[in-house]
Amino acid sequence: MSIREPRWFGWALLALCCVPGLVAAYGVGSDLLLGTRHFGSNPIKAGEHFLGDWTLRFLVATLAVTPLRQLTGLHWLARHRRKLGLAAFAYLMLHWLVYALLDVQLDWGELLRDLAKRPYIMIGMTGLVLMIPLAVTSTQNMMRKLGRRWTTLHRLVYVIAFLGTMHFWMSVKKDVTEPAIYAAIFAVLGLYRLVQWRRRWLRARPAMAAGCGCGAPQACGRVVEP
Amino acid sequence: MSIKRPSDLPSSAITPESLYFDRRGFLAAAGALAISAALPGCASADDDPKATGTPFGLQKDDRPTPWADVTNYNNFYEFGLEKTDPAANSGAYKPTPWAVTVDGMVEKPARYQLEDFLKPSKLEDRIYRHRCVEAWSMVVPWRGIPLADVLKRAAPTGQAKYVMFTTVFAPDTMPGLRAPVLTWPYTEGLRLDEAMHPLVMLATGVYGRDLPNQNGAPLRLVVPWKYGFKGIKAINRITLTDKMPDTAWNLAAPDEYGFYANVNPEVDHPRWSQHKERRIGEFAKRPTLPFNGYAESVASLYAGMDLRKNF
Known part of the structure; x- marks a missing residue:
């Protein structure tokens, strides 16, 4: 399949990424300033959850790009993965800001107690901290500078997806249907990669036996001619 | 008590009374008056009804929480898990006719029609603080009768130590029952001496009106010094027993929800602090008060008990 990238695609995607944020802000x-009830009777909690939901959704979108690209042949989708990853990061920061500023209202004692005593907060914060280096190294420049280490570093996204789902799972009062759905989606996206890696590894074996010798568990691309 | 609501109308279409009782709404209502008087349920504007009643335990800046919040921010898992689900999904539920069974260790067990159950008592309007275990709170003008009236009439035997309450099990009109989120039917319980306390109400109304379905129509428990989940809704059975009854949330998560569930800022929920609460409609958090501000009248019930252990 070879549908070319529409010229407006990047901008449209960027605009779409902003929509949930604008909805939440408005x-x-x-609700807080005018007493409306767009987000119900407890807009701070509802907004906090809304932003957390969108963090996970953008994480799903980010991780779905590669399979989608490979299955559809729309390889230009890869160019937009960074946007989705950064959107996930932005919503994560907003989620945390609403929690810290509006929900806990910068009660530092409470924030620290939460962090020390509540496993789901620890897990969520770990995910947030791990995401910072990914956001920082998301530029072209950093990609070039880090080379292969960039790929290794950015594998952290799987850990982050796992932590995010755990955080959600442990924070719900009783019904875990929604976090279970995220867990299932992430599991499918993860499984897809495992299958891909295994396939590439099997294909690369003869080349390695022929003496590339770099020891990479997958094709390093430097196939030695016999 | 009058339950004259046509039960086949969606709850969203009901409550036009405020329009013609509220002076501000008078002009707007005037045109529709002839029609709405004959056909309750065609006006859609819904001004806040007046909160009337005797305040109990209110702090100096406690104001009744608006009707829209009281009736649209509810935990009533029989109708769904979101706060707006009970209002949205309880349209088919029928709180009338209603029967209540009082049984177990009582001299006079009986099954009453709700009207007969309520008749011997005087309906009272009381404004109480309401604190949810999820760290939000409201101030609610309830209408109801003291639970003690009902218990005295049933005459508990000497062995009776606890009161167990059961919610109706109506899977046809309660879509939430399809999911095994809690052990259905919902049950709750009180120690007999707690249940006899004059602050405990069986509520039939809120804001001077019959309880909307989402608030636990037609009969619910109100225990203002305990977390809201103790306030079991849509009660159709009250059973006196000598064993501490199983309660829905305690069965679901015994480490998070105890039998007593007294409001206590010093005892955290395992996943959040109970030091403070968000009053619905306010921005800044308020400190949570021991026994939700009713310590003076109820703390003696728990003299000598370790409230950390008996949370």
Whole structure:
């Protein structure tokens, strides 16, 4: 399949990434300042959850790019993966800001107690901290500078997806349907990669036997001619 | 008590009374008056009804929480898990006619029609603080009768130590029952001396109106010094027993929800602090008060008990 990238695609995607944020800003802002109920009777909690949901959704979108690209042949999708990853990071920061500023209202004692005593907060914060280096190294420049280490570093996204799902799972009061759905989606996306890696590894074996010798568990691309 | 709501109308279409009782709404209502008087349920505007009643334990800046919040921010898992689900999904539920069974260790067990159950008592309007275990709170003008009236009439035997309450099990009109989220039917319980305390109400109304379905129509428990989940809704059975009854949330998560569930800022929920609460409609958090502000009248019930262990 070879549908070429529409020229507006990047901008449209960027605009779409902003929509949930604008919805939250308008809804929660209006509820707090004007007494409307767009986000219900407890807009701070609802907004906090809304932003957390979108963090996970953008993580799903980020991790879905590669399979989608490979299955559809729309390889230009890869160029937009960074946007989705950064959107996930932005929503994660907003989620945390609403928690710290509006929910706990910068009660530092409470924030520290939460962090020390509540496993789901620890797990969520670990995910947040791990995501910072990924956001920082998301530029072209950093990609070039880090080379292969960039790929290794950015594998952290799987850990982050796992932590995010755990955080959600442990924070719900009783019904774990929604976190279970995220867990299932991430599991499928992870499994897809495992299958791909295994396939590439099997294909690369003869080349390695022929003496590339770099020891990579997958094709390093430097196939030695016999 | 009058339950004259046509039960086949969606709850969203009901409550036009405020329109013609509220002076501000008078002009707007005037045109529709003839129609709405004959056909309750065609006006859609819904001004806040007036909160009337005797305040109990209110702090100086406690104001009744608006009707829209009281009736749209509910935990009533029989109708779904989101706070707005009970209002959205309880349209088919029928709180009338209603029967209540009082049984177990009582001299006079009986099954009453709700009207007969309520008749001997005087309906009272009382404004109480309400604190949810999820760290939010409201101030609610309830209408109801003291639970003690009902218990005295049933005459508990000497062995009775606890009161168990059961919610109706109506899977046809309660879509939430399809999911095994809690052990259905929902049950709750009180120690007999707690249940006899004059603050404990069986509520039939809120804001001077019959309880909306989402608030636990037609009969619910109100125990203002305990977390909201103790306030079991849509009660159709009250059983006196000598054993501490199983309660829905305690069965679901015994480490998080105890039998007593007294509001206590010093005892955290395992996943969040109970030091503070968000009053619905307010931005800044309020400190949570021991026994939700009712310590003076109820703390003696728990003299000598370790409230950390008996959370």
